[in-house]
Amino acid sequence: MEYMLFIASDSEPDAIEEQPGEIEAWIEEGARRGIRKFGNRLRPNEDATTLRIRKGELLVTDGPFSESKEWIAGFDIIECENLDDAIDFASRHPMARAGRIEIRPFWPAEF
Amino acid sequence: MSEVADALVSVHHRDWSRIVGALIRLTGDWTLAEDATQDAFESALANWPTSGIPDNTGAWLMTTARNKAIDRIRSRESEQRRAKEVVVMESLQSSEHDIEDDRLRLIFTCAHPALPLAARVALTLRTVAGLSVAEIAAAFLVPEATMAQRLVRARRKIEEAGIPYRVPPSEQLAERLDGVLAVLYLVFNEGYGGAAGGEFAATAISMAQAVVDLMPAESEARGLLALMKLQNSRRDARIGPAGDLRTLEEQDRSSWHSDEIEAGLAVLRSARGRGPYVLQAEIAACHARVAAADDTDWPAIVVLYDELLALTPSPVIELNRAIALGMRDGPATGLAIMDGLKLSGYRWLPVAQGDLLRRAGRNADAADRFREALALTTSDVERAELERRLAALGS
Numbered sequence A: 001m002e003y004m005l006f007i008a009s010d011s012e013p014d015a016i017e018e019q020p021g022e023i024e025a026w027i028e029e030g031a032r033r034g035i036r037k038f039g040n041r042l043r044p045n046e047d048a049t050t051l052r053i054r055k056g057e058l059l060v061t062d063g064p065f066s067e068s069k070e071w072i073a074g075f076d077i078i079e080c081e082n083l084d085d086a087i088d089f090a091s092r093h094p095m096a097r098a099g100r101i102e103i104r105p106f107w108p109a110e111f
Numbered sequence B: 001m002s003e004v005a006d007a008l009v010s011v012h013h014r015d016w017s018r019i020v021g022a023l024i025r026l027t028g029d030w031t032l033a034e035d036a037t038q039d040a041f042e043s044a045l046a047n048w049p050t051s052g053i054p055d056n057t058g059a060w061l062m063t064t065a066r067n068k069a070i071d072r073i074r075s076r077e078s079e080q081r082r083a084k085e086v087v088v089m090e091s092l093q094s095s096e097h098d099i100e101d102d103r104l105r106l107i108f109t110c111a112h113p114a115l116p117l118a119a120r121v122a123l124t125l126r127t128v129a130g131l132s133v134a135e136i137a138a139a140f141l142v143p144e145a146t147m148a149q150r151l152v153r154a155r156r157k158i159e160e161a162g163i164p165y166r167v168p169p170s171e172q173l174a175e176r177l178d179g180v181l182a183v184l185y186l187v188f189n190e191g192y193g194g195a196a197g198g199e200f201a202a203t204a205i206s207m208a209q210a211v212v213d214l215m216p217a218e219s220e221a222r223g224l225l226a227l228m229k230l231q232n233s234r235r236d237a238r239i240g241p242a243g244d245l246r247t248l249e250e251q252d253r254s255s256w257h258s259d260e261i262e263a264g265l266a267v268l269r270s271a272r273g274r275g276p277y278v279l280q281a282e283i284a285a286c287h288a289r290v291a292a293a294d295d296t297d298w299p300a301i302v303v304l305y306d307e308l309l310a311l312t313p314s315p316v317i318e319l320n321r322a323i324a325l326g327m328r329d330g331p332a333t334g335l336a337i338m339d340g341l342k343l344s345g346y347r348w349l350p351v352a353q354g355d356l357l358r359r360a361g362r363n364a365d366a367a368d369r370f371r372e373a374l375a376l377t378t379s380d381v382e383r384a385e386l387e388r389r390l391a392a393l394g395s
Helices: A022-032 A083-090 B002-027 B030-051 B057-075 B083-093 B099-110 B117-128 B133-140 B144-160 B170-193 B198-214 B219-232 B258-269 B276-289 B298-311 B315-329 B331-339 B348-359 B363-376 B380-392
Strands: A002-009 A036-041 A049-054 A057-062 A072-079 A099-105
Touching: A002 A036, A002 A083, A022 A036, A072 A083, A083 A099, B002 B030, B002 B057, B002 B099, B002 B117, B030 B057, B030 B117, B030 B144, B099 B117, B099 B170, B099 B198, B117 B133, B117 B144, B117 B170, B133 B144, B170 B198, B170 B219, B198 B219, B219 B258, B219 B276, B258 B276, B276 B298, B298 B315, B315 B331, B315 B348, B331 B348, B348 B363, B348 B380, B363 B380
Parallel strands: none
Antiparallel strands: A002 A072, A002 A099, A036 A072, A049 A057
């Protein structure tokens, strides 16, 4: 199954600091095991732009789509056998301690 | 007819989860598995009175449930039939069996932490214990439609989020165990306190036994099993003739099941650790060991509560420790601690205060507390108990 990992900040991180090279090792493991398809860090909320069309009119605003103390710092697209494997892999991301990670399954196309 | 009904009750208790579990493994479809199992039991109820009770009831039901699942898949609109279902049909027609593990798979999957806690308990009651949606809804005090919806959502999440149907691999077992034990204890308490009664608690006990067998080195699993066995041994003494809850002090200890107490104590002796379930079982054992309430070793119970509180601080445990202190050192000591507890709206606080006030001879104050508790309870057996205690105070 394909999952998206939302790498989010958290106001109450664990005290343990990120070890040097940890994220590189995680990315390397994801590639080696064929789990991680793609991913990246994202610029902070100040750089976000939100748009919507209402009554046919395009409205563009500054900032993220939802007001929240936490923000999405990055994302990864992974492919795993099941949710437990996704949890296992995601739990080794350094942001599991420094922030929090949301796992969302892809909505597969209906055939 | 009543012979058939009796046979069905016992086979339901023994085999429901195994049949549902096997069908889930074969089809991956939780709803289909439950529906087909339900069909099989209904078919037994319709056929056994005339055809006679088969020699191997479990095998009869398993075969019937598989056929019902095949019927249900065939009756679906053909254009909706997907490639997946061909695979499902093939596995349903195969004869491979792995029955005992299916029950553990179900237990671990229903207790998966990615499901909301209330859904974990409800799903366990439905798929492992085989309760009807109406019974589960009654236990949770919610409308049946709400409970049905909660179950639908839980099954959908299992499928759509990819929650695996399995006992976790060994490196994940330990971290998943706490969640499983918590769900089993909630199931037990639902049965122990609720109207469905003993069958329920017995199911929780047999599930805990299966977990102990799977993970014999985990002392907390043993602790929970011991705790449930010890509590359940008192089931016939808990409710008085007027349908009122009886306190440990009031219970007729001759109706405690001494063989089950022995079994519970044996399980407890085999537990090596001192985790929260083991400590709670030790406390239950302090009560189970003595023939009269007056002989209760309250100093030992206070020490156990101190140990438990250090592991898992909670105002509810503080309340229980205060009760034990009140019994050891006199009501005033317990009452002083209770005054400082942050438990507003928790009905057992005024019950405990009322009890210690009665022991201190302050009957009017005790009556006020029991009335306060009466306003907070939703349970008939508790209401009957409080009314009896009020009457005993002469108010």
